[in-house]
Amino acid sequence: MIASDDAFADAVAHLADGDGPVGVDAERASGFRYSQRAYLIQMFRRGSGTFLFDPTEISDFAPLADAIGGEEWVLHAASQDLACLREVGLDPSSIFDTELAARLLGMPRVGLATVVEELLGVKLAKEHSAADWSTRPLPQPWLTYAALDVELLIDLRDQLGERLVEAGKHEIAGQEFDAVLHREPKPPAADPWRRLSGIHALRSGRNLAVARELWLARDARAIELDIAPGRLVPDASIVAVARNLPGTRRALADLKEFTGRASRSELDRWWAAVDAGLHAADLPPARVPSDALPPPRAWAARHPDADARLRLAKQAVVDAAERFGMPVENLLTPDHLRRVAWKPPVDASVEGIRAALADLGARPWQIDATAQIIADAFVTAAQSVEDATGAAS
Known part of the structure; x- marks a missing residue:
């Protein structure tokens, strides 16, 4: 463990x-x-060795960023780690994502342990992947596990890189890695409490107001304690309270569905939230405006044109993904296809489809691979709807 500034300086030099x-x-x-902060950062480089940094003890990661920021960083599922690395000032200029590379190569399972075993013949134990890494001191078996997660990444990168070249997917991978590196974070939700699991069962504004106030109270306490909110009171308990609307503190305490380690120890806090929801004047609406599309299963009845476009284009993209030897969602983001099918460009030619996909964020290689087949599918869909309409009349 690198857990002091002196040891850190030595590790940076290596x-x-x-x-x-x-x-x-x-x-x-x-x-x-x-928080989603990093509690351990592991690095390995040939000729240097393996270093396990404790971000809670390192005052400034800038020297490390300066030393290796211009090198290619190899990560597995980079999108999961980039945010917490950037939080301490570690931001690579280029990456190689071994999980994404495995997906592009059509490997059936892309977890690190599976890919390492298949390509390098080494079995990695994953027994500590869900551990509480904020624990201090970290047990030695956990540190060994953490070190093994990076010590084989460079060898894995070499193997995957060779396969990408052999498959003619090296340039594709480069575009995908760059897209991951520069992807903008999602903006925070306007009403994050609406993500409560099971909240869809609540219909009235009063029930939703109680759920909102409980969520806000739990979130504030979770931030204060830096603890996962569900470890205080689970989502199911909040929804149960909002559904039952207990009218007194005693009724809240007697509700068997109201569980969680802090459900009784901080009962006054939760009752204050429930009471605020019961008397709130600003009742939230059951539904809020959204740019989400209607579920595709409902398109056939009310939007047959869009349904036909989506069905035919989706099959064409599925067939193309099989030819490319990769999952369909890597060939083209499913939401991109749904949006183009729902509202195709006025110019539905190949160039129009290309422009629409680019506006949605599709990479150039994805556009090259799918624009023509989508445009062709839309033409066939329009003809099939016209034929069906003529036959019905």
Whole structure:
């Protein structure tokens, strides 16, 4: 463990003197802590060795960023770790994502342990993947596990890189890696409490107001304690209270469905939230405006044109994905296809489809692979709807 500024300076010097790409991984405490900060950052570089950094003890990661920021970083499922790495000032200029590479190569299972075993013949134990990495001191078996997560990343990158070249997918992978690296984070939800599991069962504004106030109270306490909200009171308990609308503190305490480690120890806090919801004047609407499309299963009855476009284009993209030897969602984001089918460009030619896909964020290689077949499918769909309408009349 690198847990002091002096040891950190020595580790930075070693990593700077190493050769080639840098294997990087990070461990969080998801499910235990509120924050998604990194509690351990692992790095490996040939000629340098393996280093496990404790971000809670390192005052400034800038020297490390300066030393290796210009090198290629190798991560597995990079989108999961980039945010917490950037939080401490570690932001790569280029990446190689071994999980994404495995997907593009059509490997049936893309977990790190599986890919390492298939390509390198090494079995990785994954027994500590869901551990509470905020624990201090970290047990030695956990540190060994964490080190193994990065020590083989460079060898894995070499194997996957060769296969990408052989499959003619090297340029495709480069575009995908760059897209992951520069993807904008999702903006925060306007009403994050609406993500409560099971809240769809609540219909009235009063029930929703109680759910909202309980969620806000739980979230504030979770932030204060830096603990995962569900470890205080689970979502199911909040929804149960909002459904039953207990009218007194005693009724709340007597509700068997109201569980969780803090459900009784902080009962006054939760009752204050329930009471606020029961007397709130600003009742939330059951539904809020959204740019989400109607579920495709409902298109056939009310939007047969869009349904025909989606069905035929989806099959064409599925067939193309099989030819490319990769999952269909990697060939083209399903939401991109749904949106183009729902509201095709006025110019539904190949160029019009290309422009529409580009506006949605599709990468150039994805557009090259799918624009023509989507345009062809739309033409066939229009003809099939016209034929069906003529036959019905």
